[in-house]
Amino acid sequence: MSLPLNPPVKPMLARPVKKIPDSGGLLFEPKWDGFRCLVFRDGDELTLQSRSGKSLNRYFPEVIEQLKASLPERIVLDGELVVARDGHLDFDALSERIHPADSRVQLLAKETPAVFVAFDLLALGDESLVDEPTSGRRVRLEKLATEGIRLTPATTDADVARSWFELFEGAGLDGVIGKPLDEPYSPGKRIMFKYKHSRTADCVLAGLRWHIDGEPGEMVGSFQLGLFDEKGVLHHVGVVGSFPVTRRRELAEELKPLITEGEHPWLGDATVEGQRLPGGINRWRSTEQPWVPLRPERVVEVAYEHTEGGHPGRFRHTAQFLRWRPDREASSCGYTQLDEVARYDLDAVFRGEVVRLD
CATH class of the missing domain: 3.30.470.30 (DNA ligase/mRNA capping enzyme)
Structure with missing residues (x-):
């Protein structure tokens, strides 16, 4: 050229x-x-x-x-x-x-x-x-x-x-x-x-990954987040992964009591067809990504921009940790809390028309 x-x-x-x-x-x-x-x-x-x-x-x-x-x-x-x-x-x-x-x-x-x-x-x-x-x-x-x-x-x-x-x-x-x-x-x-756009949601903390710069059990790399659909199925919706090093070490100790080798909604016979699960093989990964199951008891409030993938959806980008929600039961964390966006005609966007679809 x-x-x-x-x-x-x-x-x-x-x-x-x-x-x-x-x-x-x-x-x-x-x-x-x-x-x-x-x-x-x-x-x-x-x-x-x-x-x-x-x-x-x-x-x-x-x-x-x-x-x-x-x-x-x-x-x-x-x-x-x-x-x-x-x-x-x-x-x-x-x-x-x-x-x-x-x-x-x-x-x-x-x-x-x-x-x-x-x-x-x-x-x-x-x-x-x-x-x-x-x-x-x-x-x-x-x-x-x-x-x-x-x-x-x-x-x-x-x-x-x-x-x-x-x-x-x-x-x-x-x-x-x-x-x-x-x-x-x-x-x-x-x-x-x-x-x-920025929104918040209360999610189930159902798993974690250890940080790649430490030994397993030393530092938390990311949270694995879940939301329940209308049938009570827990779907993996995204991750939270931005913590200071000191906080990663603290979280590793804090969350150890939740680590489980027993029944878990994302493992074995508990899974169902169409369920979103963490760590699976896709077009970006040829091998499964290891993660550690946690008893799905704790609730974390996160900030997210928007969702994708239809229903059940997932967070489009990595979510941001806001705070723990000890006042919420994990079973109450469902998709219904996510904002429903009104449909809008894409062709109208090109015309710059500000007219909402019925």
Whole structure:
């Protein structure tokens, strides 16, 4: 390639902020729940670059075909790869696209096709735009809009951004991004702001993993969290894994009395079909991950952003420890406490329409 910017280029990043500000100076965009992707096109050569700098080309042949048919001959874009199902973003389906077998890749390209959503223009022709302010880059990006290029909606109105934050989650998006209007594109730097959903849930502590930097029984690496469904089945919903070293050692001693070799809802004959269990083999792991069963008696309150995987679901990211809940019975920790998000039309997101579905 012979572009003003050639891969790999580190994408500009965002730092978390709790509240969308009233003051001006920001361009707000929906935060897409997909794979960050930079697109480099130089004639017939096109590269999909991941956030880490690796090529995604072999996993998304349909996206390459689509972009070659719609993009200018020489261009560099920043954006997101997403998969939509039934008018809703589906991160599970997107993750399944990363598969070692070419036959599987080709099949999924037809069954769950991905699309590229553009939200920044870094170069066009022989011109680099990284030194241009966000406002100027956005204007240039909008001039490229065609039927074949999906552009993220954008606004400078904080009230509209707050409406997006509340409603667009129903289409599978997970917050709002704020870009300083006067800032250039700064690869690898946290120039932007991200406003993400945060919620709490009381979960059953049903297992743990020992920390890899210590001997078994010395330091806790992570908690294995569970929630009961409407049939009383305990499902593994995620982990908590961020503790100071001193606290990891304290937890190892504190939780030892709960370690059990007897009956457990995630072991042996107690398990049922469709139950989410910890440590299993999946497309990311070829071997089972060891974990230690605990009597499911203690309750921990955690913070989480959102869930995925349908019903029964799981936490999308690692949860954060908040506090113990000695006032709660483990049996009371069910999926019913999780927020139900109102459905929202994904196509309306692209149009920037703030209209809730019935």
